[in-house]
Amino acid sequence: MNSIPLNKRIIFALDFDTVEIAKSWVIKLKDKIKFFKVGLQLFLIGGFDFLKWLKDQDVDIMLDLKFLDIPRTVNTALNQVKDYVDYITVHSRDVIMKEIPDEFKSKILGITVLTCFVDKNTNLEFGCSVDELVMRRAHHIVDNNCAGVVASGCETKMLREKFGDIIIITPGISLEKPRNDDQKRVVTIEEAFKNRSNYVVIGRPVYQSFNPIRTIDLAQEKIEGVLKKGG
Amino acid sequence: MNSIPLNKRIIFALDFDTVEIAKSWVIKLKDKIKFFKVGLQLFLIGGFDFLKWLKDQDVDIMLDLKFLDIPRTVNTALNQVKDYVDYITVHSRDVIMKEIPDEFKSKILGITVLTCFVDKNTNLEFGCSVDELVMRRAHHIVDNNCAGVVASGCETKMLREKFGDIIIITPGISLEKPRNDDQKRVVTIEEAFKNRSNYVVIGRPVYQSFNPIRTIDLAQEKIEGVLKKGG
Secondary structure (H helix, E strand, O other): OOOOOHHHOEEEEOOOOOHHHHHHHHHHHOOOOOEEEEEHHHHHHHHHHHHHHHHHOOOEEEEEEEEOOOHHHHHHHHHHHHHHOOEEEEEOOHHHHOOOOHHHHHHEEEEOOOOOOOHHHHHHHHOOOHHHHHHHHHHHHHHOOOOEEEOOOOOHHHHHHHHOOOEEEEOOEEOOOOOOOOOOOOEEHHHHHHOOOOEEEEOHHHHOOOOHHHHHHHHHHHHHHHHHHHO | OOOOOHHHOEEEEOOOOOHHHHHHHHHHHOOOOOEEEEEHHHHHHHHHHHHHHHHHOOOEEEEEEEEOOOHHHHHHHHHHHHHHOOEEEEEOOHHHHOOOOHHHHHHEEEEOOOOOOOHHHHHHHHOOOHHHHHHHHHHHHHHOOOOEEEOOOOOHHHHHHHHOOOEEEEOOEEOOOOOOOOOOOOEEHHHHHHOOOOEEEEOHHHHOOOOHHHHHHHHHHHHHHHHHHHO
16 A cells, blocks of 8 residues: 555546646646546546646546446446546446446446435435445445445545455545535545545645645645554 | 427437537438437537537437536536536436526436346345335435436336426337347337336437338337327
């Protein structure tokens, strides 16, 4: 786990309105951060041209389009995007994961349960707790040999104990004060790494901070601190 | 229900590899069909330029990207696409549907349960039958005042009885012989309209037929036959 360089531990979420703003953030941050997430918002405006530009910056890319469709459609979409990025997200469902072609699997990250769900919601929608649902979906990912799971820091410890050496990526990170937004299952960056996430996804807490570079420096110091203790 | 013109009852799924092929099908079909579905495959290559071209053909558009993400991301994506299309699909979850801004809702179609799921799968994933899950998700759609539901023809009758005059769109249609592919909950076009779907989504059974125009003529005759009896 410690072999991942510090500048790839934070995956910076490029959740911006325009390609120009997204590019300016990549240029500003790329000495510090070598791993970026492109989600729906930016992909809809930037498309493959943006992905090509981003790859040319010599960084890793997580394409977070969270596919959930019939297997044929998911696999067609994966085939279209796979050569542009390092990782692609798919909502974890057994019926879908098991149909993903083997040659794509090293790039597939399975979404377990979105951070906007708490037990009240999963009980209503799925008749079980968040933890149970996360474990079930992680099984579909691991059993079908996909690359890793996306899960909140609340479930990371449980996942690590159960599944050992899988990739775990954690969105829903607070850097200082608690967040009050649509992400509900939130942990601090220290907790995420103490619970043995490999990577954290951070967007808003950095780009909304007064001094983003300083915020990243502090966040990376915190990560290093936890990893040193762990090692 | 009978006020929908016959040439909009079939939503033709433009599931093609290239924009050129998709355009050639629209041009070939647009005297017969005035409603087209753009899914992930085509949107990834054609993007907004294709949507603009398609709108210029004076047809209705269902953009079938099946969004499922945290509310902020879904709403940002909806805002980006809403002006280009008539309908947009979102996976129905209470936590997401209730956060969709009111001004978008007349364009939102909620996906209930993908046609690749059968009871065995939903029992595994969600601890309930397909029917139960479809009803729960249809409630989220109707209770949150969205435009309509996407559901297989197996559930249409139940939905119509429960929810009355909502829009129901049905994929997973066979025209002649039974289908043997990744869509499992499949009905014939007659069954879909007997069960009171408003629209059916058809792609493969048309574009894989030897004479697509004849296939559409026959399908529309069947629809007309059912609707006349119903009225």
